[in-house]
Amino acid sequence: MATEALNVVVPFHFRYARSAGEFTAIHAPGVNLVLWRREQEPGLGRLVDEFSAAHDLDVEAVLRCAEPEVWMFLSDLPACGARDMLAADIEFLVRRFGEVSGRAAARVHLETVQTDACRLFHVDAAALRMLVTYSGFGTQWVTNDNVRRGELTAQGRSFEMANREIVPRPAQIRSARPWWVMLQKGESYPGNAGNGVVHRSPPVEHAGERRLRLCINEVK
Ligand SMILES: [Fe+2]
Known part of the structure; x- marks a missing residue:
């Protein structure tokens, strides 16, 4: 029993949210990640997987958080149930991100990702960023006690060599699942320099793997 209890200890710097209402936990000093482990109904998730497999997407726009014109944002995408699901979810998340x-x-x-260009573990300069992988492998991150921050950046090494130095226990790399929402705090958040959450895009291990990723960034 004692071992089990130890295994469920959550490090101080990241928090699990049980709903979007708990994203505000990100503002606590020292916290650099809030993770909402929501699940999609499998049949609906498969619709988005099929949509992702069939279309290369790359749409980007600045939206008003209080009234995001997401339908306009996605208007070039073929009309289907998956697009409608994505539109509704993006609208919901942009509103929450604004709050x-x-x-x-x-x-x-919203973009299709087929490369692993960001496979080096890193911190973001951005203050707050929200990430969702709707289809495919999700973003990976590590707990603060599994990072040597002095090793961040490639420093002339291959990404693989650098990652081995940055993350001393690779077996403890954590991965987000589809539809989970990651709210990340980066280096430029006031008071968070030196504590940005360390993360990366999952390495593409097999040809043909693809992801559908949503990224929401602050506009100052
Ligand atoms: Fe990043």
Whole structure:
């Protein structure tokens, strides 16, 4: 029993949210990640997987958080149930992002990712960023006790070599699942320098793997 209890200890710097209402936990000093482990109904998730497999997407726009014109944002996408689901979810998340960031506008980017260009573990300069992988492998991150921050950046090494130095226990790399929402705090959040959450895009291990990723950024 004692071992089990130890295994469920959550490190101080990240928090699980049980709903979007708990994203505000990100503002606590020292916290650098709030994770909402929501699940999609499998049949609906498969609709988005099929949509993602069939279309290369790359749409980006600045939207007003209080009234995001997401239908316009996605108007070039073929009309289907998956698009409608994505539109409804993006609208919901942009509104929540506006509330938690206090910003009137957000830069929203929905894209198909087929490369692992960001496979080096890193911190973001951005203050707050929200990420959702709707289809495919989700963003990976590590707990603060599994990071050597002095090793961040490639420093002339291959990404693989650098990652081995940055993350001393690779077996403890954590991965988000589809539809989970990651609210990340980066280096430029006031008081958070040196504590940005360390994360990366999952490495693409097999040809043909693809992800559908949403990224919401602050607009100042
Ligand atoms: Fe990043």
